[in-house]
Each structure stands twice: as structure tokens, then as C-alpha cells.
Amino acid sequence: MTTSFKINLRRGMAVTGKWKRNRYQVERLLGEGANGKVYLVQRDRSWYAMKVGADAVDLQSEINVLQALAKQEKPGGRSRQDTLPGGANGEPFLIDVDDLYGPDGREYSFYIMRYVRGVTLSEYLSQNGKEWFPLVGLNLLNKLAALHSKGWVFGDLKVENVLVADYGYVELVDYGGATAAGRGIRQFTEIYDRGYWNAGSRSADAKYDLFSFGVLCLQLLEPKRLQQLTTGLPQNRSIEELLQLSKENETLKPVSEWLHRALTGDFWDAAEGAEAWRLLMHRRQLRRRSDTPGWLKGLAAVSAVLLGVSVYWLLRGGL
Amino acid sequence: MKQILLITDGCSNVGVSPVVAAAHAKAEGIAVNIVGVLDYGDVGELGAAEIEEIARAGGGLSRLVNTRQLSQTVQMITRKTAMQSIQLAVQKELKNVLGNGSIEALPPDKRSEVVRVIDELGETTKLQVALLIDASASMKPKLRAVEEAIHDLMLSLQARQGGSEIAVFHFPSSKYGDDCMMDLDWTDNLSGVSSLFPKLQMNGTTPTGPAIMHVIDFYRRGDYGRKSRDETDGMMSDYVV
Ligand SMILES: Nc1ncnc2c1ncn2[C@@H]1O[C@H](COP(=O)(O)OP(=O)(O)O)[C@@H](O)[C@H]1O
Ligand SMILES: [Mg+2]
Numbered sequence: 001m002t003t004s005f006k007i008n009l010r011r012g013m014a015v016t017g018k019w020k021r022n023r024y025q026v027e028r029l030l031g032e033g034a035n036g037k038v039y040l041v042q043r044d045r046s047w048y049a050m051k052v053g054a055d056a057v058d059l060q061s062e063i064n065v066l067q068a069l070a071k072q073e074k075p076g077g078r079s080r081q082d083t084l085p086g087g088a089n090g091e092p093f094l095i096d097v098d099d100l101y102g103p104d105g106r107e108y109s110f111y112i113m114r115y116v117r118g119v120t121l122s123e124y125l126s127q128n129g130k131e132w133f134p135l136v137g138l139n140l141l142n143k144l145a146a147l148h149s150k151g152w153v154f155g156d157l158k159v160e161n162v163l164v165a166d167y168g169y170v171e172l173v174d175y176g177g178a179t180a181a182g183r184g185i186r187q188f189t190e191i192y193d194r195g196y197w198n199a200g201s202r203s204a205d206a207k208y209d210l211f212s213f214g215v216l217c218l219q220l221l222e223p224k225r226l227q228q229l230t231t232g233l234p235q236n237r238s239i240e241e242l243l244q245l246s247k248e249n250e251t252l253k254p255v256s257e258w259l260h261r262a263l264t265g266d267f268w269d270a271a272e273g274a275e276a277w278r279l280l281m282h283r284r285q286l287r288r289r290s291d292t293p294g295w296l297k298g299l300a301a302v303s304a305v306l307l308g309v310s311v312y313w314l315l316r317g318g319l
Numbered sequence: 320m321k322q323i324l325l326i327t328d329g330c331s332n333v334g335v336s337p338v339v340a341a342a343h344a345k346a347e348g349i350a351v352n353i354v355g356v357l358d359y360g361d362v363g364e365l366g367a368a369e370i371e372e373i374a375r376a377g378g379g380l381s382r383l384v385n386t387r388q389l390s391q392t393v394q395m396i397t398r399k400t401a402m403q404s405i406q407l408a409v410q411k412e413l414k415n416v417l418g419n420g421s422i423e424a425l426p427p428d429k430r431s432e433v434v435r436v437i438d439e440l441g442e443t444t445k446l447q448v449a450l451l452i453d454a455s456a457s458m459k460p461k462l463r464a465v466e467e468a469i470h471d472l473m474l475s476l477q478a479r480q481g482g483s484e485i486a487v488f489h490f491p492s493s494k495y496g497d498d499c500m501m502d503l504d505w506t507d508n509l510s511g512v513s514s515l516f517p518k519l520q521m522n523g524t525t526p527t528g529p530a531i532m533h534v535i536d537f538y539r540r541g542d543y544g545r546k547s548r549d550e551t552d553g554m555m556s557d558y559v560v
Pocket of ligand 2: 032033034174
């Protein structure tokens with residue numbers, strides 16, 4: 001099989017595309033997964049991310065998804081910052097597709113995408129604090145909503161495939177699992193999979209991503225206990241177990257009702273989920289504003305009494 | 320697309336060589352995948368070599384895993400081999416059309432077209448997977464994981480747009496003299512099936528080769544059965560035992 005994927009590009013190496021002859025200079029490895037390695041590269045003084053595929057056909061299949069998405073992008077059609085795939089300033093996500101000759105003399109196919117200067121979700125929260133969680137969650141839901149509105153499901157949503165840049169700006173990477181709605185999910189990771197938790201099919205629908213989003217929340221805030229759940233008997237795995245975790249976590253408790261809806265497929269798609277999430281955030285802020293200043297509560301009580309008294313006098317006077 | 324997925328933990332020790340049997344399967348248009356389960360004790364060097372060779376002879380893939388990885392591996396290997404079968408077929412077509420066999424050698428835009436077709440066919444072509452489970456004594460503690468993997472595979476197959484069916488066999492059969500026994504005939508649904516291997520009597524032999532031959536025969540008979548059903552007078556029914 002493709003276990004012989006050993007390409008290793010070093011810093012300073014120049015890579016020239018076999019077909020289009022674009023030249024890229026390798027800076028460093030950004031990350032790797034089951035399908036390939038991603039390098040930070042430079043061309044004409046701009047930074048890009050280069051994904052080198054372990055298998056040319058698999059990588060092409062992923063590129064096809066990115067190209068299909070790019071075609072669906074209506075120029076100037078959207079006003080929200082979460083247009084996808086692409087940057088805040090409208091630059092495309094997929095930039096170049098070509099083959100290269102590796103140091104071992106073999107050919108590898110690669111694609112060039114926008115470099116996301118960010119860290120994984122879990123790193124972001126540990127560096128910047130859990131108070132960013134509601135916002136980052138919302139941004140991620142908006143990203144998913146943009147995909148869903150185009151008839152696609154992300155599929156392999158997990159910590160490693162979400163990068164977060166400054167101020168909680170979220171970008172999805174790795175479209176290897178992205179699947180047209182109605183088809184079988186192309187690639188998934190067990191613990192984020194709806195089928196694994198005996199909670200539904202592996203057909204691509206928007207609810208599939210929302211389920212994974214729910215597990216992702218637990219993975220971010222209760223990773224150890226989530227891991228423990230996976231060691232039990234498969235027939236016992238259930239949504240109830242997941243929800244129990246969320247209720248016992250300080251950060252997740254306020255969204256546990258939302259998580260219940262996400263895990264049970266109650267939201268139609270990520271847009272509906274995002275809307276509910278947003279409302280929840282605002283309601284929480286309102287509630288917090290009303291409970292913090294104790295003296296205000298006292299004042300309110302006093303004014304209620306005063307009001308009662310004045311109404312009494314008014315009524316009395318009127319009689 | 321037809322596949323045999325063999326789940327085993329060791330070497331065959333009776334009857335025709337499983338490598339020969341797998342080559343037979345390939346000749347019949349059936350790809351043979353094989354997953355070696357390691358957990359307790361190990362397959363040993365000989366076992367590992369045999370596993371790899373069976374897959375090579377059968378035109379499929381092999382993996383050595385522990386029971387915790389079994390479900391994930393079974394669904395992944397089935398999918399990969401299905402895509403590979405499509406890829407080979409498309410490649411053959413390409414050879415006729417372009418005089419060029421390799422998809423990798425195509426320029427990016429042509430490759431994109433070809434891969435689109437492969438993905439489309441991979442999703443919509445009918446797929447049959449006959450699971451062949453080694454139920455010799457050493458496999459006993461792993462059978463629960465095997466059952467889980469079968470249910471998990473069904474879930475993945477049900478999500479495909481093309482029809483998908485599985486059948487389940489184990490070997491050796493507890494009946495004396497039989498190499499292999501069917502536990503479940505072709506089905507696209509496991510929802511009423513609670514236990515696939517109830518009360519297996521395990522004995523010592525591991526007739527992997529003969530069991531593969533048995534399943535090839537089952538495939539063949541199924542094809543005859545289907546043909547004879549299509550024909551009005553059932554001429555072929557004599558062949559269907
Ligand atoms: N555009 C990008 N910018 C920055 N880092 C990236 C980018 N794309 C991928 N990465 C990093 O590389 C890792 C592996 O890439 P990914 O596409 O997920 O590979 P795989 O499909 O093999 O899982 C990611 O987890 C991420 O850390
Ligand atoms: Mg990845």
C-alpha cells in the first residue's frame with residue numbers, strides 16, 4: 001500500500017512544478033496526516049501551504065472538491081467573512097496544482113493553497129484561554145454553514161483539521177473527507193463519527209457535521225473522559241454518554257442543551273445551529289449582566305415596592 | 320465489484336494453499352483483502368508473510384492490526400480496494416483511448432476528469448463483500464471485535480449510493496468434513512441480526528485455502544442462480560445445488 005510515503009523536503013529546497021513550471025522554495029513542514037504532508041513554501045515573496053499527496057488519485061479527488069467549491073463561489077456575492085474556501089480578502093484557497101520530483105527521484109502530486117497562519121483549535125484555547133471557546137465555536141459553525149449552503153458536507157471534522165488564527169478567525173483545512181450531500185462520507189475519524197456512537201448513518205448530510213462538531217467540543221474540553229468512553233463496549237456507546245460529559249463540564253454546561261440538539265440531529269444544518277449558538281451567547285451575556293451587580297437588584301426591588309405603593313395611592317386617589 | 324475479506328490471525332495448515340486459492344479468486348474477478356488480527360500472541364513472521372502474499376495473489380490489500388483498529392481497518396480496506404478495482408478498469412479503458420495506462424502520468428486537468436469518473440463509479444457501482452472469518456481456537460477472544468467490525472462495515476456500505484451486500488462465512492466449520500460454513504447469506508441490512516457466530520465449536524485446523532475456494536464457489540453459484548432467474552425456463556437450475 002501507500003505506506004512507502006517517505007517524501008522529505010528540506011528547508012531551502014527548490015521545487016519546480018512539472019507541468020506549469022512554477023517554482024517554490026520550501027521553508028518547513030507544517031503538518032502531516034494520513035493523506036500527505038503539508039509544507040510552508042514561498043513563491044515571489046508570498047507564503048503558501050503545499051500539500052504533497054501520498055497517492056496521486058486520492059489527492060486529485062481532494063483537489064476536485066476544492067475546484068468544485070471554487071467554481072460555486074460567486075464573485076462578490078457574499079458579504080460575510082466566512083466565504084469558503086478563501087480568505088477574508090477574497091484570495092482563493094486553491095492556488096496551484098502540479099507534480100514534483102521528490103529527492104528520491106519519484107513523482108509526487110501536490111497542490112498549493114493559502115497558508116493559514118494559525119494553530120489547531122486545542123492549541124488556540126490553551127494559549128488564549130477558554131473564554132474564546134464560544135466565539136471560535138461560532139466561527140467554525142459559520143464556516144460549516146457556508147459549505148452546507150453549497151450542498152457539501154465537510155465529513156472529517158476534527159481538532160487537527162481546524163486552524164485558528166488571531167482573534168479566533170477559523171479556517172478548515174483538509175477537504176479529503178468533504179462529500180457531496182447524499183453520498184457516503186469519504187473519510188472520517190472514528191470518535192467524531194455519528195455511526196461510531198450508534199447515532200445514525202454515514203450518509204453525508206449537514207447533520208453529520210453538526211454531530212462531529214458536538215464531539216469536537218468534548219474533545220476540546222474533556223479529552224481524557226471522552227477517550228475513556230471509547231474503551232467501553234461498542235453497543236453501549238451512545239449520545240447519552242456524550243451529553244453526560246457536557247453537563248459536567250463548566251465551559252460546556254451552558255451549551256449542553258445546544259449539544260443535545262446537535263448530537264440528535266435536531267438542527268437542520270450549520271446555519272440553524274449557528275443561529276441558536278449565537279442566541280445562546282447573547283442570552284448568557286444578558287443574564288450575566290443582570291446578575292453581577294447585586295446593588296442593582298436591590299434597587300430594582302426597592303423601585304418595585306415604590307411602584308406598588310404609588311399605584312396603591314393612585315388607585316386610592318381615583319376611587 | 321466482488322470482494323472477499325478474510326479476517327485471520329495465523330497460518331493456514333490444511334488443504335490447498337490460500338495463495339493459490341486467492342489467485343483463483345482474482346481470476347474470477349473477485350479481489351481478496353485480508354486483515355491479520357494480532358492482539359494475543361502474534362501472527363509470527365511466517366503468518367505475516369503469508370498474509371501479504373494472499374493479498375498480492377488476490378489483487379487486494381493486507382493489513383496487520385489489533386482488535387481496537389479492526390473496524391476502522393475493515394471499512395477502509397474495503398473502500399480502498401473498491402476504488403482500486405474501478406481505477407484498474409478505468410485505466411484499461413484509458414489504454415484503449417489514449418494509449419496511456421497510468422492516471423498519474425496524465426496532465427492535471429485530464430487527471431481531474433478521470434478521477435471524477437472514478438469517484439462517481441466508486442460511489443455508484445454495486446459492491447459485494449463476502450466476509451470470511453477465521454474461527455479457529457485462537458480467534459475466539461477476537462470474535463466480538465470481528466462482529467463489531469462487520470456491523471460497522473455494513474453501516475459504511477449502506478451509505479453508498481450503489482447497492483451493497485455482504486455475506487458472512489466462518490471456517491473451519493464445526494460440522495466434520497466441512498471447510499467453511501455460511502453464517503449469513505447476501506444481505507444489505509443487519510438490523511435484526513444480534514449474534515453472527517452463536518456457539519461456535521472451535522477446533523484446531525485452519526483450512527484458509529479451502530475456505531476461500533468455498534466462497535469462490537458460492538459467488539459462482541450465486542451468479543448462475545441470478546442468470547437462471549433471468550431465464551424463463553430455468554435451464555441452469557441443474558447447476559444450482
Ligand atoms: N493551508 C494550511 N496552512 C497551514 N497549515 C496547514 C494547511 N493545511 C494543512 N496544514 C497543516 O498540516 C496538517 C496536515 O494537513 P491535512 O490536509 O490535514 O493532511 P491529511 O489529509 O493527511 O490529514 C494539518 O493538520 C495542519 O496542521
Ligand atoms: Mg488531516
